[in-house]
Amino acid sequence: MRVIIAIIFAFFLSGCSRVELIEANSKTIHDHVSSFKGEKAVLLNVWSTWCVPCVEEFPMIVNLGKEFKDLKVVFVSADFDDHFDGVKKFLNKQNISGVSFMKNEKDQPFINGIHPEWSGSLPFTILFGKNSGTIVNFWEGQEPESKFRQAIHLALNE
Secondary structure, three states, rough: HHHHHHHHHHHHHHHHHOEEEEEHHHHHHHHHHHHOOOOEEEEEEOOOOHHHHHHHHHHHHHHHHHOOOOOOEEEEEEOOOOHHHHHHHHHHHHOOOEEEEEEOOHHHHHHHHHOOOOOOOOOOOEOOOOOOOOEEEEEEEOHHHHHHHHHHHHHHHH
8 A cells, every 4th residue: 555655646746847937038037037136146048958058058057056055047948839848847857946938939039138149049148147137248059167157156246
């Protein structure tokens, strides 16, 4: 009997979602980022499940978010809307909890709304200063952990 209860409990937990995936446009995402001004620096990462460099750097970003207590990591999936379940499954596999976003805006308005100098290439990362709430660094493409750390330190002190 205990084995059956344990199996049912494990099945129940495996089906539970830890992440709240919200479809959003660039303005909603910026509003969310702005809500942390004065409280935390923000690392905004735009990624996709089909983007190999995005998937490769994802665990490193998750670990940095756990390491730096004054850093809020915000993930934004650029996957197509019919991949909603796959994105949520990926986020749960990465042990992401809380709010993450999935773009629901046409590509060019979304790209321009996130950052006017962004070409649309993935991954795309922006660091916002803890106190200023302004952009302190941004880049396209996969970068080494050392670049992330340098940008995080800058964001925490600005």
